Each structure stands twice: as C-alpha cells, then as structure tokens.
Amino acid sequence: MKQLLYKNRCGLTLILMAVLILIPFLGMTPLIDPDEPVYGETAREMLLSGDWLSPHIFGKFWYDKPPLFYWLEMLSYGTWGVSDFTSRLPSSLMAISTVFYVYLQGKDLFNKKIAFIASFLLLTSLGFIYVGRAAITDMTLMLTLTVTMISFYQERYYLAYGFCGLALLSKGPIGYAFPALIMLLYILLCHHWHLIRTMKIPQGILLAFAVGLPWYVFMYHVHGEAFLDTFIGYHNITRFAAPEHPGQNSLFFFIPIFLGAMLPWTALIFPAIHRLMKKRDPFKDTLIFCLIWAAFIFIFFSLSKTQLVTYIAPMFPPTAYIIGWYLYRCYTEKKLPCTGVGISILAGMLLLLCNAIPLNDGAVFFKSAIFWASILLSAAVCIPAAFLYWQKWKKAFASAVLLMTLFTWSAYGLILPTLSDHITSYRSAQILHDVYDGHSELYVEKFIRPGITFYCGLYGTEWEETQNMNFSDLLASPEKTYLIMTRSSYEKTAKTQPVIYQYGIAAEMPTQLILINHP
Structure with missing residues (x-):
C-alpha cells in the first residue's frame, strides 16, 4: 500500500491540492448575477418538471445552451438538494478532473515532471480557479474539449470523437467545430498530411453525432423552427456576427483578460513562446500543437462580436503545458528565467497600484475587496518569482500553492460574502x-x-x-x-x-x- 501511494504521490498530491483550492467555501456567496442564477434556475425548473431534455426557465422553454451542464446540476440537486453549493459543485468536480487529466496525459505527451508542473500551473492560475468555482458551462466545455484535443494528438481517435460529441452537448456547435478546425490548422502548418488518412473521419463523424446529435434531433422534433432560429440562429450565428451588448466588444478585449487569467504565471508566457520558436526541442511538435490550440481559441473569440470573459477558458490547459515545459527547461538547464522574474515583480507592483483606480459612487463598495485582493495576488506573483530568482524551485512552487490557496479561501470565504448584497x-x-x-x-x-x-x-x-x-x-x-x-x-x-x-x-x-x- 505504501509503495502504491509513493508511486502515485504526484497525482494524489494534485488531487488533494485541487480539492483544497476548488471545494471550500463554494456555498458562502449566493449565486452571482446574472449568469450563475440563470443556469441554477434552469436546472432547478427542469428537475421540478421532470423534463431532462428541454431546458426551460421562468416556466418557458429556453434554447440558450445544450443540456450537459444542466444535467450535472440536476444530478447534484437530486443528490444533495438545491443550494448555492450544489449549483457550483459540478464545475468544481469538472475542474478537478481537468487538472488530473492534464497530468495523466501530460506524462505521455511530455514527461512526468512537465506533466506535474503544467497541471500545477493550471490549478493555481486565477482564471482557472474562477471558472472552476462558478455555476457556468465553461468548465464543462474545457474538460470535454481538452480530452478531445489531447486524444486527437495521441491518435486515440474514437475517444476524441466521443468527447467531441460531449463537447457538442456542452456548448453547442463550437464543441464540434473547434476540434475540426484546430486539427486542420495543425495538419496544414506542420505538414502532417498522413493524419488525414488515419483519423478515421467517416467513423468518427458518425460516433460524434451518435453522442451529441440525438438531443438536437429531439429538440427540433419537439420545438421545431423555434429551436433552430433561437439556438442556432441567434445564440450561435447572430451572437458571433453581432454584439449582444453593443459597445462592449473589441479586438483587444481578451488580451488583458488572458494576462489576468494566467496570474501568477503570466510573465512566463512570453519567454516560453520565444524559446519555443527559437530553439529546437524534442517536444517541439507537441508544443506547436498546444500553441495552435490556444491561439485558435483566442483569435476566434477576439473576432467574435459577442465577448464574455470566460469564453477563452478552453485555452488554459494548452497554455499551462507550454509554460510548464519552459520552467522544466529552465530547471534542467539551471537557467534563470530572468525575463519572467522581472515581469512578475513589475506585475506585482502594478497589482498594488489597482488601489489608486478612482471608483465612482456606485462602486465604492469594491474598495476594500480591491485592497485585499491586490495584496494577496501581488504576494502570489512576487514571492514565487523571488524564489525562482534564487533558483529555489520547490519553494517557488510551494509558496505559489500556499498563496493561491490563501487568496482563494480569502476571496470566497471572506471577501465575496461581504459583497453579496451588491x-x-x-x-x-x-x-x-x-x-x-x-x-x-x-x-x-x-x-x-x-x-x-x-x-x-x-x-x-x-x-x-x-x-x-x-x-x-x-x-x-x-x-x-x-x-x-x-x-x-x-x-x-x-x-x-x-x-x-x-x-x-x-x-x-x-x-x-x-x-x-x-x-
């Protein structure tokens, strides 16, 4: 037993860390307007009506999202009752699964050390924590899309197509379009033409549709043109081509979102990509695949006219792989990531300067939250960077875990509950x-x-x-x-x-x- 535990210590440590970061204080704050209550109420009404196939809210059918996340919430409600905690629990469990899957498959894509570092970086990044603790559909899409993309690269095609069908049930047509377009770009840019012959495309399309299409067929059979016009026409085509909230979209919208989401590891993105493009590496093909995967999602939603901060969440896992590989290379070559350390210290100082942002009268209540969040985040950025500067790698990672855990517990256990009335x-x-x-x-x-x-x-x-x-x-x-x-x-x-x-x-x-x- 001891030998088994020791052999699997990295995976068990990750699961324990994930539970400590993603589960505590899930129910301390009521569902935050407007998105979380939408999904919570839809699942509640579906469960009360006994209708597991047709989403509805306010007593009417609602065609905004496919049902996979609602099903998970309904299972959570049916098991433990309807509450803030059970509304968010499915996302947290999907987040824990994503971290563990990134680690397990990272050992095959790279090696055990890179896999551990990458999954550790993913778990402790600010954007991942936020999405993993929110009652929204994005974490479900992240998990299904991550399994799909990694399985395609590993040439485990039936698993890839199966999860592609689940992605179709998670967020709609992008769950099917993204894998197809990302793989097409990878084949074109890396000249891997042989993959077209081996990808089992006819069988795979049938499998993906067998998993994801029956719900769509049922919805069209029951609701007819109303479903097609609203779900496909408005929520997928119109929202991409025209802004849902005019004046709130920009080609550069996701740049600060992405940089903030990857804290405290943001500063390592740029030197990692620079090294990837400049030097040879045995893992270069895998890294290029991850770069295409992440860049496609970022560019696609930057071009979209409707933009929400969580849209780029599926690019977090491939980004974590790239940064994890970079830190591993710095460690094995005993090379100080000078650029990353310098930018991290600067970023930590800028976070403290957030307290100087003038707030209008209607937002003064955020002042205390900004103060404590900026201090904790600044510490989570600067202290690990200082340990990296001194090349104390284990202390850098340990301090990041402790500080991001402290930040998460403080944010969700103390700060957000005080803001609940707002x-x-x-x-x-x-x-x-x-x-x-x-x-x-x-x-x-x-x-x-x-x-x-x-x-x-x-x-x-x-x-x-x-x-x-x-x-x-x-x-x-x-x-x-x-x-x-x-x-x-x-x-x-x-x-x-x-x-x-x-x-x-x-x-x-x-x-x-x-x-x-x-x-």
Missing part, C-alpha cells in the same frame, strides 16, 4: 417575500430576474432599462404594481422619466430597489 439578488428575493402581496403585477429587471426567481420562486414580468416602459401609465393605473430594479437603472430611468420618483420605495438594498406605484 453582486447578488439574494437579499432582494428574501425581502420580496415580506413586501409583495402575492397577486399584483410584478416587473423584474432582466439582469436580476434569474436571481430573484432562484431564491424566491417568483417569475414576474421581465423588464430592462433599455425598454420604453411608460412609468406614468403604471403610476396612473388603479392596479397595484411592484417593480424590482437595480439602483443604476433607477437613476438612468429618472433622467428621462422623473415620474419614477413618485413611486414608493417598498424596500431598499445597496444596489437594488423594490418600488410600488401605490404605497
């Missing part, structure tokens, strides 16, 4: 039970509607600040009407419709209001 609708939903009469018209702002519904079960009528709602008519109506909105929307609306000041305030939270036309 970033979630939990308090509003609880108060609504006391002030709402249960039968009058209820309007809920789109941004907070999923959270209100998840925590109090009331759907209300959706309203958003950009809509032309006539508040004068509502005020004049003899029927009692309740409105729940964010304070920022209230202030914006007041500029064009000052009549809203005549509404009574039934309840007031730091960032949300419950209004009533006849107090």
Whole structure:
C-alpha cells in the first residue's frame, strides 16, 4: 500500500491540492448575477418538471445552451438538494478532473515532471480557479474539449470523437467545430498530411453525432423552427456576427483578460513562446500543437462580436503545458528565467497600484475587496518569482500553492460574502417575500430576474432599462404594481422619466430597489 501511494504521490498530491483550492467555501456567496442564477434556475425548473431534455426557465422553454451542464446540476440537486453549493459543485468536480487529466496525459505527451508542473500551473492560475468555482458551462466545455484535443494528438481517435460529441452537448456547435478546425490548422502548418488518412473521419463523424446529435434531433422534433432560429440562429450565428451588448466588444478585449487569467504565471508566457520558436526541442511538435490550440481559441473569440470573459477558458490547459515545459527547461538547464522574474515583480507592483483606480459612487463598495485582493495576488506573483530568482524551485512552487490557496479561501470565504448584497439578488428575493402581496403585477429587471426567481420562486414580468416602459401609465393605473430594479437603472430611468420618483420605495438594498406605484 505504501509503495502504491509513493508511486502515485504526484497525482494524489494534485488531487488533494485541487480539492483544497476548488471545494471550500463554494456555498458562502449566493449565486452571482446574472449568469450563475440563470443556469441554477434552469436546472432547478427542469428537475421540478421532470423534463431532462428541454431546458426551460421562468416556466418557458429556453434554447440558450445544450443540456450537459444542466444535467450535472440536476444530478447534484437530486443528490444533495438545491443550494448555492450544489449549483457550483459540478464545475468544481469538472475542474478537478481537468487538472488530473492534464497530468495523466501530460506524462505521455511530455514527461512526468512537465506533466506535474503544467497541471500545477493550471490549478493555481486565477482564471482557472474562477471558472472552476462558478455555476457556468465553461468548465464543462474545457474538460470535454481538452480530452478531445489531447486524444486527437495521441491518435486515440474514437475517444476524441466521443468527447467531441460531449463537447457538442456542452456548448453547442463550437464543441464540434473547434476540434475540426484546430486539427486542420495543425495538419496544414506542420505538414502532417498522413493524419488525414488515419483519423478515421467517416467513423468518427458518425460516433460524434451518435453522442451529441440525438438531443438536437429531439429538440427540433419537439420545438421545431423555434429551436433552430433561437439556438442556432441567434445564440450561435447572430451572437458571433453581432454584439449582444453593443459597445462592449473589441479586438483587444481578451488580451488583458488572458494576462489576468494566467496570474501568477503570466510573465512566463512570453519567454516560453520565444524559446519555443527559437530553439529546437524534442517536444517541439507537441508544443506547436498546444500553441495552435490556444491561439485558435483566442483569435476566434477576439473576432467574435459577442465577448464574455470566460469564453477563452478552453485555452488554459494548452497554455499551462507550454509554460510548464519552459520552467522544466529552465530547471534542467539551471537557467534563470530572468525575463519572467522581472515581469512578475513589475506585475506585482502594478497589482498594488489597482488601489489608486478612482471608483465612482456606485462602486465604492469594491474598495476594500480591491485592497485585499491586490495584496494577496501581488504576494502570489512576487514571492514565487523571488524564489525562482534564487533558483529555489520547490519553494517557488510551494509558496505559489500556499498563496493561491490563501487568496482563494480569502476571496470566497471572506471577501465575496461581504459583497453579496451588491453582486447578488439574494437579499432582494428574501425581502420580496415580506413586501409583495402575492397577486399584483410584478416587473423584474432582466439582469436580476434569474436571481430573484432562484431564491424566491417568483417569475414576474421581465423588464430592462433599455425598454420604453411608460412609468406614468403604471403610476396612473388603479392596479397595484411592484417593480424590482437595480439602483443604476433607477437613476438612468429618472433622467428621462422623473415620474419614477413618485413611486414608493417598498424596500431598499445597496444596489437594488423594490418600488410600488401605490404605497
């Protein structure tokens, strides 16, 4: 037994580290508006209705995402009940699985030491921790796409096509298109034409469709054109070609997102890619594959007109492999990663300067969170960099684990819970039970509607600040009407419709209001 444990000590250590970083305090903060409550509420309504195939929210069918993540949440709810913890648990388990898979397959792609370093870097990177602890679909896509891409490279084609089908169920057509396009680029750029003959393409397409397509066929059979127009037409084609939120997209949007997501290892990206392109290496073909994999995802979503910070999450594993290989080379050659250390120290100083960013009156509540987060992140960047400078490799990695664990526990156990009234609708939903009469018209702002519904079960009528709602008519109506909105929307609306000041305030939270036309 001791010999078995010793032989597998690296893998067991990774699993233990992953559990310590990704599981504690999952349920300390209510689901954060607007995305987490959307997925939590959809899974809750599917479970209550017993309908495992047609996603729906607010009592209506909803065609935004395929069902794989909902199924995982439903299993979590069915086993341990509906809660904030069980909403996020599937993502955390998928994240732990991703870290372990990167390690297991990294031993085959590279060697045991590179595999351990890469999976360790992945686990302790800021973006991975965030996605791995959030009740959103991105970690499910990351795992299925990671297994798909690595299996393709290892020429384990049936496994690759099978997980390609699961990726299709995780996030939609990109789960099938990404592997095909990435492999095509790899074949073209590296001149591996022989792979086209060995990839079992006809059989693989049938296998991928056998896994992923039945749900799509069922949805079209049951819901017809509404499903195709909304899911394929709007959520996949239109959102790529036109911004969902005009003015919030940019070709450079993901540059700072990616640099921040790879903290505390961001500074090592550039020297790693430079060395990869300049020097020969026995692992160069594998590294080029990882570079194409990561770069394709980054460029694709940079060109997309709809951009969310988590979209580039699937590029984290191949990036971790590249940085892990670079650190391994520095270690074996006893070479100091001077550029990376210097940039890390500079990045740590810049993180502290975040406290000098002026905040408007509506964001002052973030000041304390920025202070503590910047200090902890700066320490997580600078202290491992200092140990690397002194070439104390084990202390560098150990300090990174300890500091990122401390950062994660502090962020999710202390900082975010103090911000819950500002970033979630939990308090509003609880108060609504006391002030709402249960039968009058209820309007809920789109941004907070999923959270209100998840925590109090009331759907209300959706309203958003950009809509032309006539508040004068509502005020004049003899029927009692309740409105729940964010304070920022209230202030914006007041500029064009000052009549809203005549509404009574039934309840007031730091960032949300419950209004009533006849107090």
